[in-house]
Amino acid sequence: MTLRLYSHPYSGYGQKAATALYELGLPFELRLIQHDDPAVMAEFRAVSPFAKMPALVDTEADRTLFESSVVIEYLDRLAGGGRLIPVDPEAALEARFMDRIIDTYVGGPMNRIVLNKFRPEGQADDYGAAQDAEVVATAWDLLETRLADGRTWGAGDSFTLADCCAAPILTYARRLVPFGDRPLLKAWHGRLMARPSFVRALEDAAPFGDLMPAPPPED
Ligand SMILES: N[C@@H](CCC(=O)N[C@@H](CS)C(=O)NCC(=O)O)C(=O)O
Structure with missing residues (x-):
């Protein structure tokens, strides 16, 4: 599994996703969003049409997700389920x-x-x-x-x-x-x-x- 997180470490919603990744012990690669880098922004818009952080690409599963809560539901499932989204x-x-x-x-x-x-x-x-x-x-x-x-x-x-x-x-x-x-x-x-x-x-x-x-x- 290779997870790429499009985010900026200062972003609150980016931190929300990063906290989940660290909580679940899932390794990821950060794609740093820099508004003054047209190449990065073009790539970012292709995965996150509203250009909102975070977005997640699971390269192995060829899956792209954005909206932090949905990203976390997916991460929890990847990690076996039942932790960040309780079973009960x-x-x-x-x-x-x-x-x-x-x-x-x-x-x-x-x-x-x-x-x-x-x-x-x-x-x-x-x-x-x-x-x-x-x-x-x-x-x-x-x-x-x-x-x-x-x-x-x-x-x-x-x-x-x-x-x-x-x-x-x-x-x-x-x-x-x-x-x-x-x-x-x-x-x-x-x-x-x-x-x-x-x-x-x-x-x-x-x-x-x-x-x-x-x-x-x-x-
Ligand atoms: N509902 C979205 C909110 C995401 C959001 O607002 N992200 C902010 C950063 S904290 C953003 O990308 N702002 C960049 C912009 O508006 O240009 C989520 O949960 O992912």
């Missing part, structure tokens, strides 16, 4: 639910808030950015409520798809919308920060510096 259907449903909540109501708004900061002078949508920040705060409340059953990880007592998603997305988003007075969310994030697979993804990103247009976390 209820646990699998919860893992997918938490992944969707974080992707849709944290990652999406976060990306829009960041992109808004790079708009040309006079084109910024501050009203839209404030609305997006409210969506993230609502997601923080939902996650805090969900964690109140005492679970260790995002979907229960084992590390799943939900945690691969949460680790990078929460780490970036809290710099735009602080966790505030939500102790369970903070504690879960602390556990994610110590998970060796995510630590490795962060180590991969470290040489690129801090590219996030936001101050360090407040809390």
Whole structure:
């Protein structure tokens, strides 16, 4: 099996896939996305039509996938199944639910808030950015409520798809919308920060510096 990951180590969604790969112990080759390299970008667009990271090519199986959650479902299957997508259907449903909540109501708004900061002078949508920040705060409340059953990880007592998603997305988003007075969310994030697979993804990103247009976390 040869896995090629089209990504950039600083990308939150790229880190989501890398965390899964490290968690499952699957070796992969990184195809570094560099927007100023037309050859790389042409190759990237051929595998990921919206030019969104990550994309995965399994060269042996001649299989191309994008959308991080789908990539992780495939990786889990390759690794034998039942780890990042639990075997128990209820646990699998919860893992997918938490992944969707974080992707849709944290990652999406976060990306829009960041992109808004790079708009040309006079084109910024501050009203839209404030609305997006409210969506993230609502997601923080939902996650805090969900964690109140005492679970260790995002979907229960084992590390799943939900945690691969949460680790990078929460780490970036809290710099735009602080966790505030939500102790369970903070504690879960602390556990994610110590998970060796995510630590490795962060180590991969470290040489690129801090590219996030936001101050360090407040809390
Ligand atoms: N829903 C997608 C989101 C992917 C995404 O937004 N990736 C960002 C990087 S974190 C990206 O490729 N941005 C590049 C761009 O928008 O030009 C997934 O889960 O894979």
